[in-house]
Amino acid sequence: MIEAQALSKRYGAKTAVDAVSFTVQPGKVTGFLGPNGAGKSTTMRMIVGLDNPTGGRVTVNGSPYAQHRAPLREVGALLDAKAVHTKRSAYNHLRAMAATHGIPNSRVREVIELTGLGPVAKKRVGGFSLGMGQRLGIAAALLGDPHTVILDEPVNGLDPEGVQWVRHLAKGLAAEGRTVFLSSHLMSEMALTADHLIVIGRGRIIADAPIQTIIDGQGKVRVRVRADRPQDLLGSLAGEGVSSQVLEPELFEITGVEPRRIAEIALREGVLVYELTPLQVSLEDAYMELTQTEVEYHSHALPASGEAPAPAEGR
Amino acid sequence: MATSTHPAPARESHRKAGPTSGSGVNFGRVLKSEWIKVTTVPSTVILIASTVLVMIGIAALLAWQTTILFDAQSDPDMASQMQGAPDAAEISRDIPGSGLVIGQLLMASLAVVLIASEWATGMIRSTMVAVPRRTPALLAKQLIMALVSFVVGAGAAFLGYLIAQPILGSSDLGFGLGDEGVLLHIINTGSVLALVSIFAMSIGTLVRNTAGGVVTSIGVLLVLPIVVAIFGGGTEWVVDAARFLPSSGGEQMVATTIQEGALNQWQGALVLGGWALVLLVISLIVTKKRDV
Numbered sequence: 001m002i003e004a005q006a007l008s009k010r011y012g013a014k015t016a017v018d019a020v021s022f023t024v025q026p027g028k029v030t031g032f033l034g035p036n037g038a039g040k041s042t043t044m045r046m047i048v049g050l051d052n053p054t055g056g057r058v059t060v061n062g063s064p065y066a067q068h069r070a071p072l073r074e075v076g077a078l079l080d081a082k083a084v085h086t087k088r089s090a091y092n093h094l095r096a097m098a099a100t101h102g103i104p105n106s107r108v109r110e111v112i113e114l115t116g117l118g119p120v121a122k123k124r125v126g127g128f129s130l131g132m133g134q135r136l137g138i139a140a141a142l143l144g145d146p147h148t149v150i151l152d153e154p155v156n157g158l159d160p161e162g163v164q165w166v167r168h169l170a171k172g173l174a175a176e177g178r179t180v181f182l183s184s185h186l187m188s189e190m191a192l193t194a195d196h197l198i199v200i201g202r203g204r205i206i207a208d209a210p211i212q213t214i215i216d217g218q219g220k221v222r223v224r225v226r227a228d229r230p231q232d233l234l235g236s237l238a239g240e241g242v243s244s245q246v247l248e249p250e251l252f253e254i255t256g257v258e259p260r261r262i263a264e265i266a267l268r269e270g271v272l273v274y275e276l277t278p279l280q281v282s283l284e285d286a287y288m289e290l291t292q293t294e295v296e297y298h299s300h301a302l303p304a305s306g307e308a309p310a311p312a313e314g315r
Numbered sequence: 316m317a318t319s320t321h322p323a324p325a326r327e328s329h330r331k332a333g334p335t336s337g338s339g340v341n342f343g344r345v346l347k348s349e350w351i352k353v354t355t356v357p358s359t360v361i362l363i364a365s366t367v368l369v370m371i372g373i374a375a376l377l378a379w380q381t382t383i384l385f386d387a388q389s390d391p392d393m394a395s396q397m398q399g400a401p402d403a404a405e406i407s408r409d410i411p412g413s414g415l416v417i418g419q420l421l422m423a424s425l426a427v428v429l430i431a432s433e434w435a436t437g438m439i440r441s442t443m444v445a446v447p448r449r450t451p452a453l454l455a456k457q458l459i460m461a462l463v464s465f466v467v468g469a470g471a472a473f474l475g476y477l478i479a480q481p482i483l484g485s486s487d488l489g490f491g492l493g494d495e496g497v498l499l500h501i502i503n504t505g506s507v508l509a510l511v512s513i514f515a516m517s518i519g520t521l522v523r524n525t526a527g528g529v530v531t532s533i534g535v536l537l538v539l540p541i542v543v544a545i546f547g548g549g550t551e552w553v554v555d556a557a558r559f560l561p562s563s564g565g566e567q568m569v570a571t572t573i574q575e576g577a578l579n580q581w582q583g584a585l586v587l588g589g590w591a592l593v594l595l596v597i598s599l600i601v602t603k604k605r606d607v
Binding site for chain 1: 356
């Protein structure tokens with residue numbers, strides 16, 4: 001169980017994490033989703049005490065990470081695959097980590113087998129591919145057989161077989177009752193692995209709900225409607241648990257109800273409807289929509305030649 | 316596993332199998348971890364071995380050179396031309412630890428590399444996640460490096476002593492371990508290296524960068540005294556203050572004869588040890604507060 005309360009991290013004038021509060025429950029895989037630079041890694045680093053929060057606090061299994069007597073047995077973390085001395089072998093790296101907790105070498109060999117590092121365990125880590133580095137990071141995270149597992153972008157650089165393996169691993173750990181907290185910037189990956197989703201953008205939590213709710217809520221049918229008396233139509237729809245957004249005086253979007261139902265009500269109310277367009281929302285779109293106002297690095301279409309890009313003026 | 320469909324009971328059994336008494340971090344375990352780290356990077360082991368060899372080699376060379384000096388001084392014709400040259404019998408006692416300068420250069424560099432390479436490679440994050448209180452990890456690394464340095468220094472000086480004896484003996488310059496100052500000189504060759512390694516590793520911890528750490532510590536230990544000697548030699552207060560440089564403290568620790576008014580071996584140890592301790596404490600405080 002991970003509990004963050006008003007957790008903040010500022011670097012000078014820049015706020016990386018802005019008073020986030022969330023709970024990661026045991027027994028399920030919680031996805032931590034957000035675009036690059038949203039504050040995922042910073043949050044995870046604060047959980048294991050690498051970064052000191054500028055505000056708020058975060059506890060793991062009831063106390064701050066650093067106050068656990070056996071931190072590696074409480075939390076296993078893969079924060080970045082390169083947290084290894086390049087001249088040391090994978091086996092010796094794990095042995096040195098294990099020694100701090102009196103974890104026997106038999107467990108070191110176990111996690112090496114578990115992560116499929118056997119053939120390269122005695123080789124220098126410097127020569128590892130990104131995927132092997134990732135596996136070594138996961139091996140280190142599992143050393144202490146921890147109750148809580150934190151994996152930052154674990155599938156980065158893994159081949160398809162590796163990606164699937166991480167998925168099974170995460171689900172298996174959660175099924176054993178452990179807390180699994182897993183970050184990614186890919187919605188599609190999360191849809192396959194996570195049971196619960198925390199979406200972060202620009203340091204703020206945008207959504208925190210079971211994945212099904214997010215898919216349903218965001219993937220709900222959205223219908224673009226042009227009608228001559230929008231207020232009458234929306235008024236009659238109000239009882240159906242829908243939400244709406246008025247774009248122009250006679251143009252609006254209705255979420256949560258099928259187009260046919262809208263047409264039925266319009267017919268009953270005598271409202272003239274001259275457009276009724278269902279808007280399909282994929283999971284990816286839902287995510288983009290959730291985060292589009294919250295991303296730090298936008299990509300823009302290149303300006304046409306001779307045209308200067310619009311200057312970003314203060315509002 | 317049959318229990319996987321029942322998260323709650325599985326968690327209970329996991330709890331029991333998890334932290335039990337004696338499963339946590341303690342200083343002995345952190346020491347063992349740091350020892351594994353030192354011995355599993357091949358270049359570290361090679362550097363330690365070569366330091367010992369170089370120090371012994373310098374002792375042997377100096378012993379041989381001293382016999383030449385002694386022979387020259389024994390020859391009445393030559394002796395008249397050598398006014399002011401040091402007395403061969405007197406300098407022969409400094410031979411065992413004569414590789415100390417090069418030893419400092421190598422062990423100070425190694426001390427910096429051991430800590431700064433953790434930052435360079437990202438290993439420091441693994442270290443700090445395993446030992447989130449941080450101070451035990453740094454202290455363990457310091458202790459391991461100081462012990463290694465002591466053994467390297469005292470061991471090389473002792474072997475240097477053994478190798479120098481037959482060479483010196485040929486000119487009747489031999490001396491025994493029991494002779495005044497000899498044993499202390501050998502032991503303190505190790506002590507100086509140990510304190511220098513703490514000094515350098517603390518700087519490496521503060522600057523978190525190998526090149527910066529090596530340049531800073533070597534600069535203070537070996538270059539600063541030369542600069543002071545060249546530019547401040549005539550100024551009384553500079554000469555006075557220079558006695559409290561870390562390098563001066565180290566020099567006095569291994570001195571076999573103490574000049575009039577100079578610090579003795581123990582006072583020298585206080586000077587060098589004081590510098591090492593102050594930097595160590597600062598590096599621990601700063602690291603505790605810093606993001607890694």
